[in-house]
Amino acid sequence: MRVQFDDVTVSLGGRDVVQQASLTVEPGSVVGLVGPNGSGKSSLLRTLYRAVRPRQGTVRIDGQDxxxxxxxxxARAVAVMLQDPPTDFDLSVEETVLLGRVPHHAAFGRDTPEDLDVVADAMRRTGITDLADRMVATLSGGQRQRVMLARALAQQSPVLVLDEPSNHLDISHQHELMTTVRSLGRTVLAALHDLNLAAQYCDRVVVLDGGRIVAAGPPALVLTPDLIRTTFDVDVRVHGDADEPVFAFRRLVTGDDDGGDAVLPHDEPLPESSLPR
Amino acid sequence: MIISTVPSVPLKPPAPATRPESVADGAVPPGRVRRQLVRRTWLLCLGLAAAASLLVVVSGAVGSVAVSPVQAAQIVLGHLLPGMPWMSDGSLTPLQDQAVWQFRLPRTLLAGLAGAGLAMAGALMQVTVRNPLAEPYILGVSSGASVGAVLVIVLGSAALGGLSLNVAAFAGALGACACVATLARKNGALSPTRMILAGVALGTLFSAITSYLTISTSAQNVVSVLFFLLGSVSAATMSSLIGPAVALAVAGVVSALLARSLNALMTGDESAVSLGVDAARLRGLLLVVASLLTGTVVSVAGGIGFVGLVVPHIARIAVGADHRRMLPVTVLGGAVFLTAADLLARTVTAPTEIPLGILTAFVGAPFFLWLMRRGDAERAGFGR
Structure with missing residues (x-):
């Protein structure tokens, strides 16, 4: 399914957190949204799964608002892998993944054999089969994220939204997750913090800064040292080849004291929060 | 492949898959625990239904007029089915018939309906405000009802234009609920936190009014007020069953249709929306249903406590939090619990009666605490 954001503006508490964002995601492609904290990645994605209504503009799936x-x-068209679910009333892992079948049923009733097959397949793909009978509250953060991915897979939607899907995962599971997501052939929109992950697994990356889309295109063309420096306030060196860049980051230093060739003067003081601990 | 609905267009070769868990694939079939819980739900429901029927018969046989369990069953069946021989052959005295059909049966059925209704309302409120401490009275429904009832007791029905106690209590309950809903509404949606806080604040206000009315009235009225506040089904008649029965039927249909949506709502509003459940609208509907249940019960049986808070938790401990399993167990469990409590309430200190609310707390609290400490309470979210 083709996803189109057309001139989307989102207001939260009177502030425009996304401003006039336009973006088309082709069917079957994997698109990464990158940008610093508060750049509007999540808010833009939330308009797609209707958790917020845009103040202006439209979001279309295959041409339908x-x-x-x-x-x-x-919900049958767009599934979301959300962050931690609240566990005041706890469900087992399998029951949580079964929630992905909610949009496919209208009323009370047993889980059909098809539901159980879909759920078993989703758990197998995310490697949580042997956690099936555990309660979600007893799992680690990374295990929960895989449960939430399995739930989204069980929705069987052509479009998949991932909101910072890998922040609790260890390195092997980060790559596992992105590989799984790529192998589905679905249209994927993922808000990502890890630029290396974005460069390695996304067909296109979309860079947001201050609520605006500032660049979009294939990772190797978009994620240039200059753009990373101005958008993320971080110094970067690029290793690897041109098709698959690998980034090494360090704190941005004003002036030329680093001696490196990739340092540009920076006209703003570093915010307190970006200092290394 | 089951999942894929769009042809794959691999623009990059995917990284080689390493699946640490693949060893476990197919080793143990998943869902063993779920199947076990489904089986347990059926067994529990059958057991509780049998217990409820048994309690109806036993309650019919207990009291100052001697009636054997068989006779009690004969009387109940004889009124339900025409042409039963024992109704006309003189084996039953009119006194026995009256005791069972006009007094014991209505109160037993009302206890059952009240227990089922309050437990159901509690379960719905807990998911509506997503808080394990929620119960049917958290939105001030019972304190609103109390104001209505106590006004009638203290001022007399005539002073209120002939309003009966039940009608006044029901009006108070719905009035309180409407106030809470209005106060908790913002931008067309009910906020769970505002619902709880508005309910608690209004409840306190209403309780103050009730307390003032109680303390400024005669001693004889105080006893009536206390009986209402603590709850009792001793004044039950067949017609008093109609309200709770209708509300329970409505709630049953609504929750049967929405059980999956309730599961989704449990995982948060954003999560519910992403599963296609309109959280705001569902919450509004649940508030109406739970208030209707609570209002109809409180108006005829007073403020019976504890059932609505604890029975849903016991059901979750027994069969898990999935509403398709826990709601039937909750409804039947509430009915059995309160029927048994009423039987005790009128026998332990016979010929005087203990208000139901005292008995539910006395029997229920230790049982619940014992259950809470057991290992499988984790299933109900007590593991943290």
Whole structure:
């Protein structure tokens, strides 16, 4: 399914956190949204799964405005891998993944054999089969993220949204997750913090800064040292080849004291929070 | 491949897959625990239904007029089915018939309906505000009902234009609920936190009014007020069953249709929306259903406590938090619990009666605490 954001502006508490964002995601492609904290990645994605309504502009799936779809139809088209679910009333891992089948059913009833097959497949793909009978509250952060991915897979939607999917995962599972996601052939929109992950697994990256889309395109062309420096306030060296760049980051230092060739003068003082601990 | 619905267009070769868990694939079939819980749900429901029927018969046989369990069953069946021989052959005295059909059966059925209704309302409130401490009275429904009832007791029905106690209590309950809903609403959606806080604040206000009315009235009225506040089904008649029965039927249909959505709502609003469940609208609907249940029960049986808070938790401990399993167990469990409590309430200190609310707390609290300490309470979210 093709996803189109057309001139989308999102306001939260009177502030425009996303401003006039336009973006088309081709069917079957994996698109990474990158940008510093507060750049509007999550807010833009939330308009797609209808957790917020844009103040202006439209979001379309295959030409249909998502705001005009019923909740269940929208959820059959777009699945979201959310961050930690609240566990005041705890469900088992399998029951949580079964929630992915909610948009496919109207009423009370048993889980059909098809539901259970889909759920078993989703758990197998995310490597949580042997956690099936555990309660979600007893899992580690990384295990929970894989449960949430399995739940999203069980929705069987052509579009998959991942909101910072890898922040609790160890390195092997980060790559495992991105490989799984790529292998599905679905249209994927992922907000990512890790630029290396984005460069390695995304067909396109979209860079947001201050609520605006500042660049979009293939990772190797978009993620230039200059753009990374100005957007993320961080110094970067690029290793690897041109098709698959590998980034090494360090704190941005004003002046030429580093002696490196990649340092540009920076006209703003570093914010306190970006200092290394 | 089951999942894929869009042809794969690999623009990059995927990294080689390493699957640390692949060893476990197919070793143990998943869902063993879920199947076990489904089986347990069926067994529990059958057991509870049998217990409820048994309690109806036993309650019919217990009291100052001697009636054997068989006779009690005969009387109940004889009124339900026409042409039963024992109704006309003189084996049952009119006194026995009256004791069972006009007094014991209505109160037993009301206890059952009240228990089922309050437990159901508690389960729905807990998921509506996503808080394990929620119970049917958290939105001030019972304190609103108390104001209505106590006004009638203290001022007399005539002073209120002939309003009966039940009607006044029901009006108070719905009035309180409408206040809470109005106060908790913002931008068209009910916020769980505001619902709880508005309910607690209004409840306190209503309780103050009740306390003032109680303390400024005669001693004889105080006993009536206390009986209402603690809850009792001793004044039950067949017609008093109608309200709770209708509310329970409505709630049953609604929750049967929405059980999966309730599971989704449990995992948070954003999560619910991403599963196609309109969290705001569902919350509004649940508030109406739970208030209707609570209001109809409180107006005829007073403020019976504890059932609505604890029975849903016991059901979760027994069969897990999935509403398709826990709601039937909750409803039947509430009915059995309160029927048994009423039987005790009128026998332990016979011929005087203990208010139901005292008995539910006395029997229920130790049982619940014991259950909470057991290992499988983790399933209900007590593991943290």
């Amino acid at each position: 998502v705001q005009h779809l019923t909740g269940r139809r929208a």
